[in-house]
Amino acid sequence: MNDEICVDVRDLGQRFGTMPFLWRHVTFSVRRGQTIALCGRSGCGKSTLLSIVAGWFSPTEGEVRRPDKARVSWVFQNPYGAVYRTVLDIAAYPLITRGWRRAEADAEALRVLAEFGLDELRDRLFAELSGGEAQRLMLVRAINSKPDILLVDEPTAQLDSKTALVVDDKLVALAGRGAAVLIATHDRRTRESCDRVIDLDTYSVEEGGGDEAT
Ligand SMILES: Nc1ncnc2c1ncn2[C@@H]1O[C@H](COP(=O)(O)OP(=O)(O)OP(=O)(O)O)[C@@H](O)[C@H]1O
Ligand SMILES: [Mg+2]
Known part of the structure; x- marks a missing residue:
């Protein structure tokens, strides 16, 4: 580095x-x-x-x-466009845009979600998350975009x-x-x-x- x-x-x-x-x-x-x-x-x-x-x-x-x-990646409090997507989708998205296959992206996204205590919410819609859950998910997404x-x-x-x-x-x-x-x-x-x-x-x-x- x-x-x-x-x-x-x-x-x-x-x-x-x-x-x-x-x-x-x-x-x-x-x-x-x-x-x-x-x-x-x-x-x-x-x-x-x-x-x-x-x-x-x-x-x-x-x-x-x-x-x-x-x-550049950012984590702001009110992400738009994510409301009707699932937690796993949102977490895996930046990996897929970086060329990962769906299954591998899902597995990696789940691993990072677990680190943030969010893996059990994998199928929930963004709109259903609490404020703090949503914020942590946005952090996972940002981290996955490396x-x-x-x-x-x-x-x-x-x-x-x-x-x-x-x-x-x-x-x-x-x-x-x-x-x-x-x-x-x-x-x-x-x-x-x-x-x-x-x-x-x-x-x-x-x-x-x-x-x-x-
Ligand atoms: N586009 C804009 N047009 C006019 N005023 C603005 C604009 N964006 C921010 N401001 C004003 O600039 C000041 C700084 O706003 P900013 O959101 O950067 O503060 P902050 O330090 O992040 O505050 P907080 O700790 O409450 O989040 C505020 O008075 C805000 O109203
Ligand atoms: Mg501010």
């Missing part, structure tokens, strides 16, 4: 219409293997920053650079503390397999599990518990 920079955020600033800037001069980079927590009060612009990194819209100022072929860059919005907000720890561990493990992981969160434990913390309220960058911080 190399330590290639996957996300390079340079002098980013964002404002909507005539509102004041949410933040300006935000600069950081994320390498393969790193987990970064984006923190700050509700409304400070965490989800906005994730959307800009995902390439959904251009920032008011500055730029985000990503390697040309980087595969992203270079994973963007996650509030992954533990709806989870009990034990399930939240499992999710934190999975995110760190995904980084360990070479992904650059960017997590917007209010959760102290998620923050502590990350290599670095970027506080959008103050734009300060503190070193976290990880072994590397650049």
